[in-house]
Amino acid sequence: MRITTKINLLTTAWMLCIMILINMVVYFLFMKSTVNMEEDLQYQKAGDIIKDIQSLSPSNSNINRELKDYLTAHSYIRILQPQNKVTHEATNDSLLSKKIKGKYVETKQAQTHLLSLKNGEEEVLIVRVPINSGTSVNESLEIGEQLIGLETRKEILRAILGFSTILAALLSLLGGRWLANIIMRPISSMIKTMEEIEKSGVPKTITIQNKTKDELQTLAKTFNRMIHRLQESMEKQKQFVSDASHELKTPLTVIKSYANFLRRHGLQDKQMADEAIEAIHSEATRIQKMTETFLDIANLEKENVLEINKLDLVSLCKGIFKQLKDAYHREITLHYEKYPIVIHADELKIKQVIIILLDNAMKYSKDKIDVFIEKNEQYAIVQVRDYGIGIPSDEINNIFERFYRVDKARSRETGGSGLGLHIAKSIVKLHKGEIKISSKEGSGTKVELFLPLH
Template sequence: MKITNKINLITTAWIICVLIVVNIAVFYSFLKVTVNVEEKVVLQNADAILEDINNGDSNEVIKGKLTKYLTNGSFIRIIEPGSKIMNQVTHNQQISSKIKGEFVTKTKSKRYLVRTAQGEEQMLVVRIPIESNGQVIKTLEIGERLVGLELGKDVLLSILIACTILGALLSLIGGKWLANILIRPVSNMIDTMEEIEQSGITKHMVIEGQPKDELQKMAVTFNRMMDRLDNNIEKQQQFISDASHELKTPITVIKSYADFLRRHGIQNKEVALDAVDVIHSEATRIQLMTEKFLDLANTELENVLEKTTIDLIAFNKDIVKQIQRAYKREIDLHYSDESLTVIADELKLKQVMIILLDNAIKYSKEKIDIYLENQENATVIRVKDYGIGIPESEINNIFERFYRIDKARSRETGGTGLGLAIAKQIMKQHEGEIKVKSVENVGTEVELFLPN
């Protein structure tokens, strides 16, 4: 079932239930109000009767006085203790015979439904105690036909039923209109998705005016998702293009030198060794690039970190010792606190530090400084070099895959343009952040923020 039909049926069912409850309340309120009005009239007649009759009056005199107050179909009784009828006057013996007299000590009223040969009659019976010397000696019982009640009840019931049916029809029509308005953005989104599925081309939803409700906000979110998807597709295409271009060069070189060796053999040993060295160098570059591809893929796919508590000072001392031994470069470690610890994946954090130090070594010749600081909400590692720096216009691009400021120089230094992309992804997994500050021809400072 369509969601519009569900909304329509649910709203209609709810409105019908509300109308039924309201109709029942109106119906019984009408009955109560009508009976109360009649009861007041009967009580007024009862007061007049009680003032008119006297204790010393004979039965005939009392009957005569009671007869004056009779209306069509009503009855008036004087009842003694034991519910014995002492006096009774009536215009409809059939009705009065169906209602038994009752002796009461307190004023009471009750509605009766009497079935006669002519049909059903609604009767209101009011019983008022008659007192003498502070004691109840008799009961005045007056039965009055509720002439308009039965007819009014039937008319009201017909009107309420008609209004309920009309309300249900209006609810169906209005519910369908309302459901169409509410679901229109969803329908538009479905149509847009189907077009995207068929054409394979992303498309945005048309939004009229500013988003005012959740459905319009959902459409805006859908458009943002499409923008992000376009951006990811563009990045993927760029990644494939860059990866193909990066692999094409060493493969071309390897193929060229291999063809050279096939044509000329190894008669000239010196030339052959040069060709083998070039082939080995380019193959090594392909291997390094492939390893970087795998590192990047694993970093993006593996969100599970093996976190442990790391002594940051000892951790960085070990890395500095390894780098100094390998590259013979001056690296100074600075810290003011005697103890600095973080909770992180040690192998991944070490990978980030090696990426940053490797870049600093490649693009600077001076010493490299590492600063360890403990801030309020994060522990900060800063790696600072004094090399060629990065142009201000390029800083926002350096975390893109394969992005290299000076491609020629990067090839000389063996860079692939993937290191910072991997470092950023690892910091994201740690819910941390990586920032770069740089001044061209002055140096570069990279900051790692690890949450405490």
């Protein structure tokens, strides 16, 4: 079943339930108010009758004559004594008076009966009122009156309510269809766009015609943002393949050139042969490292590669510095006030980030390198400062992009691929942290890692 049909049927069913409930309330209130009005009139009439008969002599003829004066169409009036004994009665509808038995009461009562009379079923109102004689009650007055036209009015009311319900259901069907079409318009557009994307393989956005600022517009905007991100991801993927191909092209060309040289000249010229073999080995090693870096990037994009454990940053940095000092003989100074500074992170990944930052600092600086470790209420902060060539201000926003290198002329000399900072930022992002770089050309660079404590 289509969603529009479901919306239409549900809104109509809900409308019918509401109308039925309202009709019941209206019908009940109509009957209640009508009967209450008649009861008030009958109680008033009973009070007048009691006053009149109490002022008369107790002869039957006088009382019966007085009762007849208060009769209305299809009614009766009785005076009863205890044990339901009728002492006086006046009626103009013998059938009505026969069907209803008299009842002696000591308190006011009012009730209705539905009786089958000459003109069909009719509602009859009966009012009973005690007659006080001094401090005692010896008699009661009973008035029965046919509520002429009440059944007709009830039928008319039921017809009106039924017609209103049917009309409301029809209007609800039409309104529900119109509403469903409005609701489904952007969804239908989205489905159509998805089908076009499925057929063509080209991401497309939804055209938002009416800015209604509702959930449907939010849905369409979210879909468009998703498509934009998908397009950006595809563009980055294409760019990555293009950049990777470009990066691999140079070492492969060198390897091929020296391989052709060896194939043509063999090993006769030992010096040239050694040079060729060394170049081939060097470029093959470079390709191997680059391939490993590509694999690191691919694994990071899975976003499920972290092994979270407790990690002391101070101890980790001490171990890294010892290895780098022994390998590169560079001065690296660690500064910290508190020990230990513990976070929950993947030790190998955080170690990789710090090595990348130190490696960049050593490549582009000949002076000492300072590393500061501190923490606040939310983050552990690692700062790596060098005092080298720095980064131009217009380049800082680009340095986290893949294959981007500030000093492109030195890329061969330093051996950089332009992927280190991209990997570092991806790792920090996986840890829900942040990496910031500030630099001044000619004065050095400061890199700050913000890693959540928890």
